[in-house]
Amino acid sequence: MHAEGLRTKCILPAKRRRNTVSAPTIQANRMEVSPKVLKQMRLSRGLTAQMAAKSVRVALRTWQSYEAESRQSFRPIPAGRLELFCTKHDLPYPPTRQDGTMPKQNARIISLLSGTGGSGKTSISLELGRVFALEGNKTLVITNGTGVVPERFTFDNPSILSELNVQLHPTETRELRDDLIRKKVLDSTGQIQVAGVERFIAAGDLQRLQSKECAEAQLEGLAGEFEVIVLDDSVELDMALALSDLVMIVFDSQHWGAYLCAQAGFGGILKKNWEPNGLPQIRSLLVNVDTNEKADWGIHNRLPDFGPPAFHTVLTNAHRGARAEVGHAYTPDAKYNLLMDSAPTSLAAFEYRSLAREIKRELSKLKRAEQQ
Incomplete structure (x- = not known):
C-alpha cells in the first residue's frame, strides 16, 4: 500500500480535567400574587x-x-x-397580604347581592350582623337600605353605616364621575350639563357622587377596626368579588324573575371568573321559602345551573310570622329590635344562626386556602 493512501487517525492527548465544582443552577425568583x-x-x-x-x-x-x-x-x-x-406606586416589594391590599387588616367581608330588589337582603344583613355580634365579634353592617336609621336600633354591636357615607374603594368617586361624563350629565370640569327632566332622571347618580365625595369613612380603614363587615350593597358583582371574602347571591323563592335577573346580570361574570375552589367564595342563598309549596323548590332545583353552590340553610317565610308576633311601632322615636333579640327562640332566629355557622365554615376554608 502506498503511504499516501494510508489514513491515519490523529488522537490528541486528552485535556486534563480540572477539579471544579459545577455552579448551582439559579432559578428566577417568581413572585406570584393572586x-x-x-x-x-x-x-x-x-x-x-x-x-x-x-x-x-x-x-x-x-x-x-x-x-x-x-x-x-x-x-x-x-x-x-x-x-x-x-x-x-409606592407599594412594598415583595407584597404581602397586609401590604398594599384592600382591605388590609383582619376583617372578613361578606357581601350580599341580588338580581332584584325586595329580596330581604337588608334584613338578612342586619340579622346576620347581630348573630356575629352576639358571638363576640366586633361587627359592622354597611347598608344601602333607605329606611335603615342606625339611631333607632337598641344595640351598639353591630355598628351600622349607610353605604352612601362609606367610600368602598379609592377609585369609586372617579368611576362614578367618569360614568356621568360618558352619559353627558357632567362635562370634563364636573359641571352639570343637563336640565329639566334629564336632570331629574340623573338626580340619584348625582346625589350618590356628592355623598361619596364627602364620605369620611373608607372601607380600607374600617377593615382595621372591625372583625366582620357585612356589606349590603348594590355594587357590581366584579367589584364585590374584589372587595369581599364571601359573596352571597340572594334568591327570592317566590319570584322566578329574581332568578332570571340574576342569571342575566351575573351569569356572564360567573361563567368567566367563578371556580369551585376559587377565591373569594361565592354561594347562593334561597329565601322566603314556603315549605308547604312545592313550587318554591323549583328555583332551588335550578340553582345548580346558576353555578355557585347554594347554602344548605334556606330562610323560610317564618321571619314574617315572627315579626308579626313581636310587632313594631313605626313611629319617629320608636326603637327597633331585630328578631335575634326580640324572638331569639323563633324558627327564623334558628335559621339565621344556622346560616351564620355555614358562613363561618366557608371562611375557615378560605383561611386554610390562604395559608397553603
Missing part, C-alpha cells in the same frame, strides 16, 4: 386597569390577564413587572 390581591393593590392606589397597564408598559389585555379569576385566562404577572409596579 388576581384578587393584585386588583386590591391597584385599587388601593386609585388606578384603573388601563393606568396600571401603562405604568408597567404592557397592553391593557395583558394586565387584565394578570387579574383574571379564570384559570383559562389567568397569567401570573412576571416578578420584574410586579417589582416595577410596586416601585412606581
Whole structure:
C-alpha cells in the first residue's frame, strides 16, 4: 500500500480535567400574587386597569390577564413587572397580604347581592350582623337600605353605616364621575350639563357622587377596626368579588324573575371568573321559602345551573310570622329590635344562626386556602 493512501487517525492527548465544582443552577425568583390581591393593590392606589397597564408598559389585555379569576385566562404577572409596579406606586416589594391590599387588616367581608330588589337582603344583613355580634365579634353592617336609621336600633354591636357615607374603594368617586361624563350629565370640569327632566332622571347618580365625595369613612380603614363587615350593597358583582371574602347571591323563592335577573346580570361574570375552589367564595342563598309549596323548590332545583353552590340553610317565610308576633311601632322615636333579640327562640332566629355557622365554615376554608 502506498503511504499516501494510508489514513491515519490523529488522537490528541486528552485535556486534563480540572477539579471544579459545577455552579448551582439559579432559578428566577417568581413572585406570584393572586388576581384578587393584585386588583386590591391597584385599587388601593386609585388606578384603573388601563393606568396600571401603562405604568408597567404592557397592553391593557395583558394586565387584565394578570387579574383574571379564570384559570383559562389567568397569567401570573412576571416578578420584574410586579417589582416595577410596586416601585412606581409606592407599594412594598415583595407584597404581602397586609401590604398594599384592600382591605388590609383582619376583617372578613361578606357581601350580599341580588338580581332584584325586595329580596330581604337588608334584613338578612342586619340579622346576620347581630348573630356575629352576639358571638363576640366586633361587627359592622354597611347598608344601602333607605329606611335603615342606625339611631333607632337598641344595640351598639353591630355598628351600622349607610353605604352612601362609606367610600368602598379609592377609585369609586372617579368611576362614578367618569360614568356621568360618558352619559353627558357632567362635562370634563364636573359641571352639570343637563336640565329639566334629564336632570331629574340623573338626580340619584348625582346625589350618590356628592355623598361619596364627602364620605369620611373608607372601607380600607374600617377593615382595621372591625372583625366582620357585612356589606349590603348594590355594587357590581366584579367589584364585590374584589372587595369581599364571601359573596352571597340572594334568591327570592317566590319570584322566578329574581332568578332570571340574576342569571342575566351575573351569569356572564360567573361563567368567566367563578371556580369551585376559587377565591373569594361565592354561594347562593334561597329565601322566603314556603315549605308547604312545592313550587318554591323549583328555583332551588335550578340553582345548580346558576353555578355557585347554594347554602344548605334556606330562610323560610317564618321571619314574617315572627315579626308579626313581636310587632313594631313605626313611629319617629320608636326603637327597633331585630328578631335575634326580640324572638331569639323563633324558627327564623334558628335559621339565621344556622346560616351564620355555614358562613363561618366557608371562611375557615378560605383561611386554610390562604395559608397553603
